[in-house]
Amino acid sequence: MNQEIWTIGELARTFGITTRAIRFYEHEGLLHPERDGQTRIYRPRDRVRLKLILRGKRLGFSLSESRELINMYSPDADNRDQLEALLDKIDDRRRQLEQQKRDIAAMESELNEVEQRCRDALAERA
Amino acid sequence: MNQEIWTIGELARTFGITTRAIRFYEHEGLLHPERDGQTRIYRPRDRVRLKLILRGKRLGFSLSESRELINMYSPDADNRDQLEALLDKIDDRRRQLEQQKRDIAAMESELNEVEQRCRDALAERA
DNA sequence: TTTGACCTTTACGTAAACGTAAGGCTTGTT
């Protein structure tokens, strides 16, 4: 398991997803595993991509958003316009992450309130 | 606009969504506006709920997850078991938010790296 | 009075993200 290649089933077990999901990500152009005959072979590169996809999902990203992010990490930008467009996208993402941090903070403080009320109710009935 | 009641169209404009979406949230049991004849009337309570729904969406929550959260805020829990189940749910949510914060931090540092490489590439071609 | 801007319900359509067979090839084990 500590090697540099994995089967689709190994990755599925590792990340708690189905092989169907992994094949679907490939179909959507997010993964490009090699092949040994028919069988897919996953190297660290695609394993990292899979991690990025799952992280994106935990943050509510769609697969196409994750694809854009992944493409940002391995950019094919070679002219000034593309590079500046990339910088703009980076800023957009940052702004979204800032918004998410605000949302998380708000939700956390509300959870604190609810917990307090909940504990008060439990104390009353003691 | 600074009153205590709103129409569905006003809310839609305010939050940049469609009236269809708002009606859908009601159909899914997340909103319960009053009626003036046929016409829906929204008071602060449902406006707050709508805000919570949209915040949940920004964090990648499904509507049923948002519904659960909203129900946590206005709990009908009256016995010990329900209250303790509620505390467990609060803990689950907190853990998820912690994970999201880690994910955001990782993504931010990666965005920093990409930006740096991007700026380097722009400098080279100056 | 008729037009426009709202509101309503009902209902079919759609994109995303897989789930779930069905059928078949390979390969190691009993």
Added chain:
DNA sequence: AACAAGCCTTACGTTTACGTAAAGGTCAAA
């Protein structure tokens, strides 16, 4: 030799979260 495990492709089904008409009621301004 036969069976289980794991891989493959193809393809139809499902859930979520709305979009998009269609058909109609209300009400104020022109």
